Amino acid sequence: MLDPKLLRESPDIVRAAIAKKHLNVDLDAVLAIDAAWRTQLQEVEALRAKQKAANTAMAALPKGTPEFMAKVGEMKAVSGQVKEREVQLKEAEEKFRDAMLTVPNLAHASVPEGPTPEQNVVFSLHGAHDAPRPHAIPHWEIPGFDKIFDFARGAKVTGAGFPFYVADGARIVRALIQFFLDENVKAGYTEVNPPILVNAASATATSQLPDKEGQMYETVPDRLFAIPTAEVPLTNFFRDEIVEEAALPIYRCAYTPCFRREAGSYGKDVRGLNRLHQFDKVELVKWVHPTMSYIELDKLREDSERILRKLDLPYRVLLMCGGDLGFSQSKKYDLEVWSAGQKRWLEVSSCSNFEAFQARRAHIRYRAKDTGKPELVHTLNGSALAVPRVLAALLENNLEADGRVRIPAALVPYFGKEHLSFA
RNA sequence: GGAGAGAUGGCCGAGUGGUCUAAGGCGGCGGUUUGCUAAACCGCUGUAGGGGUUUAAAUCCCUACCGAGGGUUCGAAUCCCUCUCUCUCCGCCA
Numbered sequence: 068m069l070d071p072k073l074l075r076e077s078p079d080i081v082r083a084a085i086a087k088k089h090l091n092v093d094l095d096a097v098l099a100i101d102a103a104w105r106t107q108l109q110e111v112e113a114l115r116a117k118q119k120a121a122n123t124a125m126a127a128l129p130k131g132t133p134e135f136m137a138k139v140g141e142m143k144a145v146s147g148q149v150k151e152r153e154v155q156l157k158e159a160e161e162k163f164r165d166a167m168l169t170v171p172n173l174a175h176a177s178v179p180e181g182p183t184p185e186q187n188v189v190f191s192l193h194g195a196h197d198a199p200r201p202h203a204i205p206h207w208e209i210p211g212f213d214k215i216f217d218f219a220r221g222a223k224v225t226g227a228g229f230p231f232y233v234a235d236g237a238r239i240v241r242a243l244i245q246f247f248l249d250e251n252v253k254a255g256y257t258e259v260n261p262p263i264l265v266n267a268a269s270a271t272a273t274s275q276l277p278d279k280e281g282q283m284y285e286t287v288p289d290r291l292f293a294i295p296t297a298e299v300p301l302t303n304f305f306r307d308e309i310v311e312e313a314a315l316p317i318y319r320c321a322y323t324p325c326f327r328r329e330a331g332s333y334g335k336d337v338r339g340l341n342r343l344h345q346f347d348k349v350e351l352v353k354w355v356h357p358t359m360s361y362i363e364l365d366k367l368r369e370d371s372e373r374i375l376r377k378l379d380l381p382y383r384v385l386l387m388c389g390g391d392l393g394f395s396q397s398k399k400y401d402l403e404v405w406s407a408g409q410k411r412w413l414e415v416s417s418c419s420n421f422e423a424f425q426a427r428r429a430h431i432r433y434r435a436k437d438t439g440k441p442e443l444v445h446t447l448n449g450s451a452l453a454v455p456r457v458l459a460a461l462l463e464n465n466l467e468a469d470g471r472v473r474i475p476a477a478l479v480p481y482f483g484k485e486h487l488s489f490a
Numbered sequence: 491g492g493a494g495a496g497a498u499g500g501c502c503g504a505g506u507g508g509u510c511u512a513a514g515g516c517g518g519c520g521g522u523u524u525g526c527u528a529a530a531c532c533g534c535u536g537u538a539g540g541g542g543u544u545u546a547a548a549u550c551c552c553u554a555c556c557g558a559g560g561g562u563u564c565g566a567a568u569c570c571c572u573c574u575c576u577c578u579c580c581g582c583c584a
Contacts, residue, residue, distance in 0.1 A: 108540060112553045119553090122565050126508040135564095142564040309500095309537090439519085441537080 068428045069170045075101065084173035087389040089182040097166040104163040107156045114149045118142065172424040174389045175361070175398040181388035187401075188388065193372070194381030196405035203407035206462040207339035210470055211489025216340065228329070228337070228344035235487045239461075239474075240347060242481035243454050244322050247349040247374060251451055254370045256320035256351055261300035263323050264291040269303040272429035274395055284326050293326035297350035298448045305354060306429045312436045315444065316355040316363060320451065323348065340455035341413065347454040353447040354431065357423065360445035361398070364420040368400045371416045371451040377477040380460050381405040383412065397422045400449075404456065408463035413456040418449030462487075 074081050078094055085092050121142050128135045179188050206212060213219065215236030221229040232240050252258055270276040270292050275283060284293040294300060301321050310317070325348050329337070336342050351370065355363045368384065375382045387399040399419040403412035423443040426432070432441040465473040472487040479485055 105540065108553085112540070115554085116552060118565075123509060125564070130508095139564045144564095146564060 068167055068424065069172065070423070070427065071101065071167060074098065074167075074170065081170065081173065085171060087174045087178070087180065088171055088392055089390040090171055090394075092169055092171065094170070097170060100159075100163050100166045104156075104159040107152070107159045111149065111152045111156045114145060114152065118145055118149065121145070171394045172397055172422065174392055175420070175422075177361075178392065178398055179386060179388040182390035184388075184391045186388035187391055188386040190384040190386040190400060192383045193376065194379070194405070196381035196383075196407075198381075200407045200464060200466075202466045202468055203463050204466070205339065205408040206406075206459045208408070209462060209466060209489065212339075212462075215489055226344070228342070230340075230343065235489070239458060239482060239487055240454055242478055242483075243457060244347055244349065246478055246481045247452055247454075248320065248322055250374050250377070251320040251349060251351060251370065254318075254373070256318040256370075259301060259304070259319050259321040261297060261304075261321050261323060263294050263300070263326075265294055265299050265303065266291060269299060269306065272306050273299045273302050273425065274428065275299060281330055282328050284328060294323060295327045296325050296348065296450075297321040297323040298352060301350060301352040302425065302429060302431075302446060302448070305431045308430075309432045309434055309441050310354070310444070312356070312433045315433055316353055316359065319352050321350055321352075323350070340459040341409075343455055349451050349454075351449050351451050354426075354433075354444045355447065356433070357442070357445050360420050360422060360447060363445075364398060364400075364418065364447055367447055367449045368402070368418045371402055371418060371449050374451055375402065375404060375415070375457075377475070378457070378461065379475045379477075380457070380464060382415075393419070395421055395424050397424070402450075402452075404460040406456075406460045406463050408466070409459075413460060415452045415456045415460075416450040419447060421446045421448075 069081065074094070074097065078098060082094055085094070121138060125135060125138050125142075128138070179186060181187070215233045217231040217233055217236075218227075221227075221231050224231075248258060264286065267276060267290060270283065275292070275295065283295055285291070286293070300323075301319055304319070305317075324345055326345050329342060329344060332342055351367060353363055353367060372382070372384065382402055382404045385401040385403060387396075387401060392399055396419040399417060401414050402416035402418070404415045406413045422445050425446045426443040429446075431444050431446065433444050434440070435442050461475070462472055465475070467473055467486075470489065474482045474485050474487060
């Protein structure tokens, strides 16, 4: 959520920032709702002040005296009025809150202009993605692929997009998860193993609710949600809390399975390992001092990149333009790995700075040392990394003439051998 | 799942309808005293929203918050209902 005071005092700044994101928001309507709410608030508060004053006076009177009874009669009318106006105020407040939730976060000055993904800037390019790879084919066409990534049986047991990983398929997933976790811990992140079901309050704080409800699996009858990313439980760890300034920055990482209904996806995007309903991912989350969040964003991106380089995978970094930024992000980099068989880039990480936008909604603050007052932290997150797409790129880029896949040196200690077989 | 007991400020803890503006203590911050430290003494102490003043901040005024949400009442930390969580015992269980 954006700072309501910023909107009140500098609506033009907000207007310009929304234009940069190419979103359509009726700010005048939001401002009108805000003004109406504040007027009602003042009226109700004046009534309540009157009630409190009368209450103090009555406490000093002997009960049952004529003066006392007169007061009771008088305040009965006020009481009814307060109740009526409080109901209206509550409605106005909800309207105001809902209106504020339609206002997106502001794009940072360093975000490139542009309405569509075509204006994303290639920030950097690593590795020889155009090197000739004669054996490269889409990973789902590799002979034996179905044996160790068994989509058919997964569909029978659960549904499309829930594969079984078997033998070397299971082993490579486990190796990647552990490699990612170890690398992140080495980079200073504290490992966390969070709940993978969360309640509605948590899903709301990180903006999955109310709008993206249809993207999550929901349990009955407890109304718990299967997490679409570890960002949800990780970020909510400090929800409604005040941390000490000296504790910042806080770095956390977590491996979890992630669950996404992916309603509306189709075509080549969903072939093979490209897009699954259940997949494994290691996520990074940072809580930082507001003055540091852009430096921390670059460090976060670098932490994810380092892992791709250790795996010897060609990749590129995109700096997302205003129009391709999410609703709640101020700045975002995507890491895309080259998939030699499909001859396309696959997104394996998305590193974002939310500034105070997410922290305001989740009430995550730090106590400023000099003033002693609570201030909102800045939150950031990024993947390091998403397993299936890294795996897809690995299978396609490292496929050898004998039909096996060469395991990158850094991963061999985790996988336990130098080649993956489809037998 | 069953039975019982609980939830009050950073922490402990008193408070069973009206100066609660929540006692008292601990902790923390500031001060006095003081070779230093400690002790003693004095003062201060949470969060959120709104208003007013201001270049701005501080100060000031109002309101809300005693696990959450409803209700009763002129008036609720206190009475009633629902829910959540914690603890003890029983049951079940990897």
